[in-house]
Amino acid sequence: MKKALLLVASHSLVALAGFALGIYALPILIAPAAPATAEVSALATKAQFTAQFRRDLAGSDALHWGEGSVSVGPTAVALMGRLAPGPDYKLYLAPAFVQDEPGFLRIKAQALRVGDVKTFENFIVALPQGVDLQAYNTVVVWCETFGEFISAAQYR
Numbered sequence: 001m002k003k004a005l006l007l008v009a010s011h012s013l014v015a016l017a018g019f020a021l022g023i024y025a026l027p028i029l030i031a032p033a034a035p036a037t038a039e040v041s042a043l044a045t046k047a048q049f050t051a052q053f054r055r056d057l058a059g060s061d062a063l064h065w066g067e068g069s070v071s072v073g074p075t076a077v078a079l080m081g082r083l084a085p086g087p088d089y090k091l092y093l094a095p096a097f098v099q100d101e102p103g104f105l106r107i108k109a110q111a112l113r114v115g116d117v118k119t120f121e122n123f124i125v126a127l128p129q130g131v132d133l134q135a136y137n138t139v140v141v142w143c144e145t146f147g148e149f150i151s152a153a154q155y156r
């Protein structure tokens with residue numbers, strides 16, 4: 001009986017570890033090619049605002065982080081940098097700087113969901129036509145599926 005319980009427990013643990021590894025690895029495997037550095041740089045030259053994703057935010061940890069230069073322009077938000085890989089990342093413009101999950105959840109209703117972040121090294125996300133960048137001051141990357149804060153950068 002004891003041996004059977006150990007087998008069930010060990011097999012369950014291995015299955016759980018495999019599932020967790022799959023959740024982490026799948027977005028990396030299916031991610032499209034990252035935009036070229038030249039393309040991101042070209043958008044950065046047209047940017048109205050710039051900011052930095054940093055790994056030292058209160059809500060960042062070993063699995064949820066971003067680093068690099070964020071450019072916010074009239075047509076797109078671009079990152080020259082990296083994000084921790086994960087599923088279902090969304091880019092938001094927020095009216096106030098936040099640096100963790102509770103902070104973002106407090107203002108999420110006032111934030112503008114811009115679009116999907118599908119690459120983890122450099123990204124470009126088109127802005128909706130007519131968006132008022134002055135109504136917001138922060139770019140936030142959020143994992144919608146798991147409700148996890150990834151990173152934020154205050155651009156003004």
